[in-house]
């Protein structure tokens with residue numbers, strides 16, 4: 001990868017403290033393995049809104065994947081599909097959702113930002129429904145983009161601005177004969193949105209609504225009260241507000257506040273099968289994995305993504321076996337302890 005693109009993926013905001021906390025946060029927890037509990041048949045599978053997943057793992061939404069591999073999001077979706085896992089397509093993807101829907105992944109979600117142009121949003125939701133997507137995931141932690149030093153230093157991403165392709169918007173560029181750049185610069189995001197706006201988004205389809213960017217018990221309660229069905233505990237991989245807690249650090253308070261009224265997904269810093277076991281023990285229903293998938297994509301396209309995700313799934317099975325746990329859903333608070341080191 002060119003250094004500018006490597007840094008675009010690897011980097012976070014500010015002094016990258018939140019990004020570091022996402023990884024370090026897992027060190028506060030230790031697993032409590034049990035023995036002699038019949039692990040002759042261990043199963044990592046789960047059902048998530050009617051999708052049968054090989055493990056409770058989704059690929060996080062990450063935009064502009066053609067910067068990383070020529071097939072972009074299509075290859076990532078193929079890899080996730082081959083591993084039997086879920087894939088969240090970014091609204092800012094370089095491949096259109098219709099193309100990605102042909103990639104053979106059975107659990108696709110569309111991630112969206114709240115746009116000022118509601119007609120555009122409604123159209124995207126309708127297209128997602130039409131293409132067989134299973135959920136809409138609203139990312140709410142980007143009213144503005146975080147201050148990312150690495151990106152500032154490089155000034156320009158890719159060889160030219162034309163390297164940026166917005167597959168989901170191509171149709172509208174043509175209709176409105178506007179350029180990609182104009183779209184980017186036109187202040188697409190609506191900064192005035194509040195909780196009451198979620199109702200409009202929910203009313204656009206029957207699909208479940210996931211909300212990504214929840215980091216507090218207060219917002220978890222607001223989300224549940226607003227009818228959100230999946231809470232994604234996330235700080236955007238440490239790319240937005242710096243000096244916030246690691247995602248895993250706030251998982252417990254969110255799980256407590258949600259109190260079973262919605263599913264909870266942990267996103268940020270998940271690198272090892274034991275990280276997944278910790279998150280599930282603390283009450284998450286699933287996890288999302290971000291940057292590692294892009295490294296695998298850079299290395300070997302769809303094959304790389306499939307290999308990484310199959311490895312993670314297989315190793316999660318090994319961890320469960322070593323923990324004395326037959327099904328992922330059996331992991332609970334007794335399987336983890338907090339340490340002060």
Ligand SMILES: Cc1cc2nc3c(=O)[nH]c(=O)nc-3n(C[C@H](O)[C@H](O)[C@H](O)COP(=O)(O)O)c2cc1C
Nearest residue numbers: 009060061062063090139236237268269289290291
């Ligand atoms: C290159 C890159 C692009 C991203 N683009 C988006 C995006 O378009 N929408 C979104 O909701 N999150 C986006 N994210 C954040 C990820 O969805 C996710 O929250 C984060 O990467 C998880 O942390 P991890 O990389 O430590 O696993 C992006 C992250 C990266 C690294």
